[in-house]
Amino acid sequence: MVNGLVKGWATARRAAAAARRTPRGRRARRPTPIPISPRVRTILALVALIALVLLLRAAPSVLTIVLGGAALALLLSFPVRLLSHLMPRGFAILLSFLALLGLVIFALGTLVPLLVDQLTALILATPQIAQRTNDILLDLLRPMQERGWLSERPEDLIADLQAELFSRAQALAQQLLTSLVVYLSGAFNGLLQLFGIIFVAIYLLVDIRRFKAVYLHTVPARYRHDARELWDAFSYSLSRYLGGLAASLAAQGALAAVGLTILGVPYPVVLGAWMSVTAILPYIGAFLGAIPAVIIALFVSPLTALLTALLFLIINQIEGNFLTPRIQGQAVRVHPILVFLAVIAGGEIAGLLGTIFAVPAVAVLRVLFDFFRVRLRVQRPTPAGPVPLPAPTAPPPMVRYTVSPPPAEARRRGQDGG
Numbered sequence: 001m002v003n004g005l006v007k008g009w010a011t012a013r014r015a016a017a018a019a020r021r022t023p024r025g026r027r028a029r030r031p032t033p034i035p036i037s038p039r040v041r042t043i044l045a046l047v048a049l050i051a052l053v054l055l056l057r058a059a060p061s062v063l064t065i066v067l068g069g070a071a072l073a074l075l076l077s078f079p080v081r082l083l084s085h086l087m088p089r090g091f092a093i094l095l096s097f098l099a100l101l102g103l104v105i106f107a108l109g110t111l112v113p114l115l116v117d118q119l120t121a122l123i124l125a126t127p128q129i130a131q132r133t134n135d136i137l138l139d140l141l142r143p144m145q146e147r148g149w150l151s152e153r154p155e156d157l158i159a160d161l162q163a164e165l166f167s168r169a170q171a172l173a174q175q176l177l178t179s180l181v182v183y184l185s186g187a188f189n190g191l192l193q194l195f196g197i198i199f200v201a202i203y204l205l206v207d208i209r210r211f212k213a214v215y216l217h218t219v220p221a222r223y224r225h226d227a228r229e230l231w232d233a234f235s236y237s238l239s240r241y242l243g244g245l246a247a248s249l250a251a252q253g254a255l256a257a258v259g260l261t262i263l264g265v266p267y268p269v270v271l272g273a274w275m276s277v278t279a280i281l282p283y284i285g286a287f288l289g290a291i292p293a294v295i296i297a298l299f300v301s302p303l304t305a306l307l308t309a310l311l312f313l314i315i316n317q318i319e320g321n322f323l324t325p326r327i328q329g330q331a332v333r334v335h336p337i338l339v340f341l342a343v344i345a346g347g348e349i350a351g352l353l354g355t356i357f358a359v360p361a362v363a364v365l366r367v368l369f370d371f372f373r374v375r376l377r378v379q380r381p382t383p384a385g386p387v388p389l390p391a392p393t394a395p396p397p398m399v400r401y402t403v404s405p406p407p408a409e410a411r412r413r414g415q416d417g418g
Contacts, residue, residue, distance in 0.1 A: 061193055068193070069200025073208075074239040075246060076100065080205060093205050097198075111269065118267045125266075132299055134158055226375065233367045241363055249276045252319055256289070259311040263304055265297045275312075279319070281355050282343050283336075286316040334362050 036044075056063045076096045083092035141154035150157070204211070212231060219227040257272030265271070275289035290312035297308040342362045346354030 061189065061196075065193055065196035065200055068197035069204060071242060072197055072201035073204035074235070075242045076201065076205065077208075077235065077239045078243045090206070093202070097202070111273075114269050115273055118270045122267050122270060129296070129299060136298075137161075226371075230367070230371050233371065234364070237363050237367050238360065241360060245280075248319060249279050252276060252279045252286075252289075252315055255315050255318070256293070256312070259315070260293060260297075260308065263297070263307055263311065265293060265300060265304065265308055267296065271296070275315075282359055283340055284343070286312065286319070334366055338362065 076093075079096045079099070080089070080092045083095060086092075087095075137158055138154050141150065141157065144150050145154055215231060216224050216227055253272040253276030256275040257268045260268035260271055271289075271293045274292060275286075278285040278289040281288065290309065293312065294305050294308050298305040339359060339362060342358040343355050346356075346358030346361070348354070350357075
């Protein structure tokens, strides 16, 4: 009977082991660890980092797809979060992408044709604008020549200015033509990058909890609470900034187009689109967006030019005092002087892209500063030299104890003695 029980137990163990085997017939077991020294681990990390840098340098579109997908995911995370309270997260993501697609189709079908028509009209009217500019400059320079403030004839100064502007315009047109040819030749690559950005954004929105779990799992257990707070701070700050920036750009362009239409300034849609593009640059973008509108309004009348300048000043005040605080909230929370200096530094380091990414970089640095400011502690160094031993203390006084026999043994001794 015992032999039968032993054989049954062995058969059950073999069946359980067979059930744990992988499809290829191998037993599933934990991988065998390979011990390495801390120096080898550091070397492997440096090799991986260098390989990643070389990969991004050889294929820069990978970095563009990753950053673009992350930016799109952060931009849509706010409406997805709101809609997730009313429906499942998958439907919220689908509805957000459909809304974004609808806005793109509306812009391509309505605003783009109108923008192209007004831009074509502006290009055709450029000679007339140049001629009127020439007349205005002559009217301003002739009194200065009569008073002896100019050593040359106004016509010669204007001719030199026109030649300089023509050469610069020709160089700019050639550069734009070259860029257009490069863009058309890389149209397939551009479509592939666009698809990659959308693909990355969708997977980031769908698997954001999994990415967060992996991120928290790589952090030691005692720091996971702080790591979760850092994750939430980054997602809140960047999503609010990007969403607020998109809403602010659209609002400024719409206000400029409507205001210019009311004032009777030609090409309001083109000038409004230009306002939206230049408003990406903090502080200086509003002035860059106002210059073409004021120049074109000057050909209508001086009063219209003055009202146009006043319109852009009002839009700038609305953007700085209402739109940005209401929409972006405390996403950046950096003093305007630091933001302005960051924009100047970004422009000197990386040109136009540096000025565009200066504010997000400042937002990231602000989050890191707030995170480490309340957690870093300066540890005082231990004093050098031998540690002094405590002073010897006197031993406690000795106490003598007498042991008395138990009562039963005492009675027995008494009986023996008697």
